[in-house]
Amino acid sequence: MSENQVDLNEIDRSIHDTKNDSDYSNRAKIGLTPKIIREISEEKNEPEWMTNFRLKALDIYQNKPIPDWGADISDLDMDEILTYIKGEGEIQNDWEEVPEDIKNTFDSLGIPEAEKESLAGVGAQYDSEVVYQNLKEDLVEQGVIFMDMERALKEHEDIVKEHFMQLVPPNDHKFAALHGAVWSGGSFVYVPKNVEVDIPLQSYFRLNAAGAGQFEHTLIILEEGSKAHFIEGCSAPKYSVNNLHAGTVELFVKEGAELRYSTIENWSKNMYNLNTKRAIVEKDGLIEWVSGSFGSKVSMLYPMSILNGKGARAEYTGITFAAEDQYLDTGAKVVHAAPHTSSNINARSIAKGGGHAFYRGLLKVTDSADHSKSTVSCESLMLDNESKSDTVPVMDLNTDDIDIGHEAKVGRISEEAIFYLMSRGISEEEAKAMIVRGFVEPIAKELPLEYAVELNNLINMELEGSIG
Amino acid sequence: MYRKEYLEKKSMFDGLIVENVIDGNVAESKLNEIIEKFDAIEDNKELKNILESKKQDFFKNGVFIKAPAGKKYETPFELNYDKNYDNNELNDNNLIVAEANSELNLVVDYKNNDKEVVHKGLNRILVKENAVVNFIKVQRLNDKSQNYDANLSIVENSGKINWISIELGAKETTASNFNLLESERSQADIKTIYFGDGERKLDLNYTVQHFGRHSKSDIESRGVLKDKAQKVFRGNLHFKKEAKEADGSEKEHVLLMDKTVESDSIPALFTEEDNVQGEHAVSAGQIDENSLFYLMSRGFTEVEAKKLLVEAAFNPIFDQIPLNDLKGSVMNEVKRKLE
Numbered sequence: 174m175s176e177n178q179v180d181l182n183e184i185d186r187s188i189h190d191t192k193n194d195s196d197y198s199n200r201a202k203i204g205l206t207p208k209i210i211r212e213i214s215e216e217k218n219e220p221e222w223m224t225n226f227r228l229k230a231l232d233i234y235q236n237k238p239i240p241d242w243g244a245d246i247s248d249l250d251m252d253e254i255l256t257y258i259k260g261e262g263e264i265q266n267d268w269e270e271v272p273e274d275i276k277n278t279f280d281s282l283g284i285p286e287a288e289k290e291s292l293a294g295v296g297a298q299y300d301s302e303v304v305y306q307n308l309k310e311d312l313v314e315q316g317v318i319f320m321d322m323e324r325a326l327k328e329h330e331d332i333v334k335e336h337f338m339q340l341v342p343p344n345d346h347k348f349a350a351l352h353g354a355v356w357s358g359g360s361f362v363y364v365p366k367n368v369e370v371d372i373p374l375q376s377y378f379r380l381n382a383a384g385a386g387q388f389e390h391t392l393i394i395l396e397e398g399s400k401a402h403f404i405e406g407c408s409a410p411k412y413s414v415n416n417l418h419a420g421t422v423e424l425f426v427k428e429g430a431e432l433r434y435s436t437i438e439n440w441s442k443n444m445y446n447l448n449t450k451r452a453i454v455e456k457d458g459l460i461e462w463v464s465g466s467f468g469s470k471v472s473m474l475y476p477m478s479i480l481n482g483k484g485a486r487a488e489y490t491g492i493t494f495a496a497e498d499q500y501l502d503t504g505a506k507v508v509h510a511a512p513h514t515s516s517n518i519n520a521r522s523i524a525k526g527g528g529h530a531f532y533r534g535l536l537k538v539t540d541s542a543d544h545s546k547s548t549v550s551c552e553s554l555m556l557d558n559e560s561k562s563d564t565v566p567v568m569d570l571n572t573d574d575i576d577i578g579h580e581a582k583v584g585r586i587s588e589e590a591i592f593y594l595m596s597r598g599i600s601e602e603e604a605k606a607m608i609v610r611g612f613v614e615p616i617a618k619e620l621p622l623e624y625a626v627e628l629n630n631l632i633n634m635e636l637e638g639s640i641g
Numbered sequence: 642m643y644r645k646e647y648l649e650k651k652s653m654f655d656g657l658i659v660e661n662v663i664d665g666n667v668a669e670s671k672l673n674e675i676i677e678k679f680d681a682i683e684d685n686k687e688l689k690n691i692l693e694s695k696k697q698d699f700f701k702n703g704v705f706i707k708a709p710a711g712k713k714y715e716t717p718f719e720l721n722y723d724k725n726y727d728n729n730e731l732n733d734n735n736l737i738v739a740e741a742n743s744e745l746n747l748v749v750d751y752k753n754n755d756k757e758v759v760h761k762g763l764n765r766i767l768v769k770e771n772a773v774v775n776f777i778k779v780q781r782l783n784d785k786s787q788n789y790d791a792n793l794s795i796v797e798n799s800g801k802i803n804w805i806s807i808e809l810g811a812k813e814t815t816a817s818n819f820n821l822l823e824s825e826r827s828q829a830d831i832k833t834i835y836f837g838d839g840e841r842k843l844d845l846n847y848t849v850q851h852f853g854r855h856s857k858s859d860i861e862s863r864g865v866l867k868d869k870a871q872k873v874f875r876g877n878l879h880f881k882k883e884a885k886e887a888d889g890s891e892k893e894h895v896l897l898m899d900k901t902v903e904s905d906s907i908p909a910l911f912t913e914e915d916n917v918q919g920e921h922a923v924s925a926g927q928i929d930e931n932s933l934f935y936l937m938s939r940g941f942t943e944v945e946a947k948k949l950l951v952e953a954a955f956n957p958i959f960d961q962i963p964l965n966d967l968k969g970s971v972m973n974e975v976k977r978k979l980e
Contacts, residue, residue: 196902269717310913312678393882417746423868448833465768491711520915540900540901543900553910555912555914555915557915558882558914558916561911561912561913561916562910563910563911563912564909564910565907565909566907566908566909566923566925567902567905567906567907568903568904568905568906568907568925569903569905570902570903570904570906570925571902571904572897572900572902573897573898573899573902574897574900574927575897575925575926575927576926576927577923577924577925577926578906578922578924578925579906579921579922579923579924580920580921580922581881581908581910581920581921581922582919582920582921583910583912583917583918583919583920584915584917584918585915585916585917
């Protein structure tokens with residue numbers, strides 16, 4: 174036992190679970206009716222088509238059943254969730270003008286560090302409205318658009334109308350319909366033809382206010398031959414009322430374009446994270462997902478890549494860490510819908526302290542996807558005897574000239590490896606921690622430095638004193 | 642009910658208890674032990690589902706076989722179902738108990754003439770301490786027939802069940818294989834071959850539940866799909882809590898020979914215990930081009946070369962069929978299908 178052993182339960186989560194006393198101007202909207210939807214839309218000054226879209230989505234939401242598979246979400250009382258909370262701060266371009274208490278929250282999350290010179294811009298979502306947006310001037314000159322969705326709807330209505338919820342239509346599932354009805358905030362990125370954005374675009378989401386749902390919409394469009402890296406980070410303070418996150422991410426990767434989408438999600442441990450993420454990739458395009466799922470009470474998250482053009486590629490690298498009282502149901506979905514497409518999925522999960530990590534994946538090869546290739550690899554590490562780890566990868570192959578490989582493994586840290594490290598003078602705790610760090614290394618190395626550091630800190634915090 | 646060959650070979654089955662099962666009942670009531678054992682399994686949804694869905698259809702006629710403690714029977718016992726035809730239905734409900742330290746080889750070959758048949762089969766096997774049961778099932782009903790069967794086992798201390806399951810026939814087949822490794826060092830070994838051609842539909846479900854410490858399982862499935870065949874393969878490995886040092890692996894390899902086939906694979910792992918080794922692997926694709934090219938460069942035609950490569954993949958499993966004439970006719974059937 175090392176000296177710095179800490180019981181995980183005693184770890185002060187207050188850095189991540191901070192709540193500020195914000196003055197919410199639109200607080201009292203509980204439950205969902207067409208009237209509330211109209212009010213939301215009116216307040217946002219939205220065009221009529223969007224108001225109608227919301228109402229149609231609400232109708233679908235009310236008629237769709239709750240999914241009968243996966244996590245138990247019966248605790249979630251939809252009527253109790255405040256769907257729309259607007260913080261006192263308006264959208265800001267200058268950090269100095271951001272209200273003090275909001276700033277404090279971001280400070281404790283390390284946003285200013287992440288925002289220094291090397292970063293292109295930050296659209297940090299504080300509750301439902303984006304409070305801070307910034308984009309380097311040279312990107313603006315190249316025609317890159319990076320703004321919050323509300324503004325994009327006003328300034329680039331045609332582009333938004335053409336793409337909004339086309340990839341994840343409201344009738345996809347109940348929570349997509351809910352999202353369509355009440356979406357608020359989120360980021361909009363448009364990269365013109367052949368423009369390469371060489372610095373990552375970031376947005377940091379955060380949920381405040383008890384019972385607040387977060388329904389941000391992220392829409393990213395990469396025109397032919399362009400390149401970008403988008404980073405989404407999530408963190409939420411902890412409250413007693415169950416919280417719901419039902420955001421949607423839609424990524425359009427046109428011919429020859431390359432997009433990397435990185436996420437570290439660290440929701441507080443009462444959050445229901447039911448996010449929908451989907452990308453469509455045209456000829457020779459590339460989508461890379463880097464995904465870290467920590468936190469939350471329940472997560473059901475399956476980023477999907479539709480390889481729609483010849484030679485399109487998808488890569489998925491994901492880590493899921495399920496600790497006490499958590500059920501994290503995650504996985505990658507890939508649809509090969511064109512010839513010579515390829516995908517590579519590398520998913521890892523860790524379960525500890527009674528947590529339940531579930532990998533649920535789909536690989537579909539349609540009859541027009543000849544010469545496609547795919548490899549899927551899942552590894553699960555169990556750190557104790559109370560936890561659960563499940564793997565259910567579905568492979569649905571509809572043509573013959575393909576090359577598919579899948580592998581999965583589950584197990585605990587090998588005693589031989591521990592013994593070896595201990596024989597070299599390393600303590601048992603440290604040896605185990607080293608092995609776990611090695612296990613997540615493939616994901617950590619895909620992240621930009623400050624996020625990799627955050628990931629490492631999260632893992633260290635979760636691990637210290639918790640294994641063995 | 643059971644074959645006259647058995648009576649002829651009776652000297653080879655000295656001491657083996659063989660009784661007819663009529664309408665689900667075994668003549669000697671104490672022999673109902675196996676039914677009770679299966680019924681006594683609590684909270685096992687999967688097993689209950691298999692049994693419940695089949696009870697009405699399945700609790701019909703079959704054979705009860707019990708190998709007494711310590712007896713080892715090398716000669717394969719052929720289960721016969723010839724008299725189980727009821728109009729176009731073929732039902733068999735076989736109950737098998739291998740007492741401690743016994744060894745039993747069982748072979749069942751489901752086939753028919755050109756008449757359309759619906760086969761509903763249920764085999765329940767109880768493998769006691771240190772006993773070994775080898776169960777070889779060949780299904781080659783004609784292309785008009787339907788096949789639904791469930792093959793279940795409970796394995797006690799250091800016992801071992803070895804399944805060889807060969808699915809060649811029937812228009813539609815749904816085969817469930819469920820094994821409960823109840824106690825320490827129990828083992829299940831499942832080898833399966835399927836051949837989907839024409840418009841054949843196969844739904845294959847293989848489950849092993851590890852309860853016992855040091856229990857061990859191995860599922861290996863090899864198959865070929867051509868024409869418009871459809872197949873779903875489900876492999877479920879469950880590691881229950883306290884199944885310490887259990888070791889389970891499932892592998893599926895499928896050869897896709899036409900654009901029009903449909904192949905679904907769902908190899909799942911469910912783990913509640915950290916001290917286990919579990920893995921699964923699936924591969925799907927065409928015949929290895931290099932091997933094909935090599936064989937063709939040695940003078941084989943493409944069809945011959947493909948045949949050789951498929952046989953090479955299947956033969957290690959066929960070799961474990963203990964009856965030479967059955968082995969020969971199964972191999973010929975595969976060859977014919979590859980023409």
